[in-house]
Amino acid sequence: MSDSNTTYFTNPSTFILLGIPGLETAHFWICIPFCAMYVIAFLGNFTILYIVQREASLHEPMYYFLCMLAAIDLVLCTAILPKALCIFWFNYREIHFSACLTQMYFIHGFFMIESGIFVAMAFDRYVAICDPLRHSTILRSRIVAMSCLAVVLRGSIIVLPYILLAQRRPYCRTNVVANTHCEHMAVVKLACADIRVSSYYALFVVLGVTGLDVLFIIMSYTQILRTILSLPTKDARHRTFGTCGSHLCAILVFYVPRLFSFLTHQFGQNVPLYFHVLISNMYLVVPPMLNPIIYGVSIRQIRGRLLRLVPLNGT
Template sequence: MQETPFCLTFGHLLLYSMSDSNTTDFTSPSTFILMGIPGLEAAHVWISIPFCVIYALAILGNFTILLIVKIEPSLHGPMYYFLCMLAVTDLVLSTSTVPKMLSIFWFNSREIDFSACLTQMYFIHCFSAMESGIFVAMAFDRYVAICDPLRHSIILTDSLVSKIGLAVVLRGSILVLPFPFLVRQWPYCRTTIIPHSYCEHMAVVKLAGADIRVSSYYSLSVAFCLIGLDVFFITVSYIQILRAIFRLPRRDARLKTFGTCSSHLCVILAFYIPALFSFLTHRFGQNVALHFHILIANAYLLVPPVLHPIIYGVRTKQIWDRLLRLFTHKGT
């Protein structure tokens, strides 16, 4: 009866005299239990309706973007390549989380295998990091297009776009790689119930009966360095873009360009604000209602994937024109 308290306090110093089966149970639980949205269990079926609709629209919208860019040669340029990367990232992010959420809401299927939980965790944080990097790349593309339009094709060559894309992928993949390995090493003797609708890193780490400061400090460092630098570069880019806009001689040109940039900024804010709120709440938001925190965390993965095709697709004239031609030809 004394082993559990010992584990809770000194999880990393588990007694070697414990049986192999008990040690395995403590260090590597076979499954975790996802609670969905704690406190709103009675409303899970109703919550699932907007979740399902948003997911379906996100899948349809992002696949449409990929299709239009693929079949239209005039869209084979830097901005649209980055847009395709964003669409793929959104598809992976939403698909790695929403189907499991819906199975919880519809069928009360709360169990998730430990390895599947770690895999989901990696995909969520890895592709979130990639999405942040893609926003930086898109901001750089807009900066060159507006501030130095004559040299846009010279600066943003296919080779440079490929290198930027590779850097974005490698950065996200490598920085997030320690997350599942750190999580796997902790003993889980406290509980295996995750008060969340998906395997968010800190939500899982908090279940460990050990000193988790290494995981906490590493994730904190990655988040602030990655998001901090990305937000800094995006801010610098858009400051220069706004300066260039206000120097345009024609008022209608200023309004048109400003409208495009403001749409892009709204999408960026829709990604960063909920992400930052969820990240900080896990560490410092003890007074925030748990169901509110989880809803915001879900919005962070649900809302951007459905917004991006609307903002970047529908409001981009070339994509909208090609989409209309596609349906018109099918109709005839």
């Protein structure tokens, strides 16, 4: 005889997103920094795209990759924040099952695409600093376009098993997701089936795919730093390091919160649930907000074009 308190969903029509469990009374105030971060991320990344598109002198591989990064950041923050703000402001928590899977695909897929773009940017800086005479021949426009396409295809394909496995699971007891968005493991943990395949695949993606990206970036910047330290003058070292310092800051902002979130999920059993949810939001929201600030402040060409726009906007 079935349990009368159990509701069984072979394919639930909707999921219910709780927001930030334990902090429901503070949702109205939490939405203020979330809304501010979305506005900054949207305006900042759109400005990067506008400046690079308008300035012919910036039509180079580094800035093409930067445009790709800005576009990905726009998708990432738009995939998560509007729904989160609806929860915080209007208590609108329902999300259709197919919309939940779509959001999951965009969040995890574009995270993987952004990771690949950082690898491409690291390779661009490696060639520009370690082999500058061949930079224009190695990173031609066609190679850059093919690299971006390969990164997009890789991210799109790697995340597909997340969606296919989640879609095939039967769900039971509850369709309530303790998060502001349809994070992969938060959804599949609701299934009435063995989720070890999903867990192992998620671990493979984090350690195998993202781990290899991080390893390649470390190898690239190790060679870059060796080349910089071998330069004859302090001024030359400082000037050369300035061309890749912004990339290092953006890489740290991108990977460190994700690593922290992964470690707290794996080993932080005593960590409050609201902390897990806040961290999972931060690694998706903070990089899109900070990346345009990092590049706008540290890259002289973009900073100069941005300053030239200010008087025009004020007239």
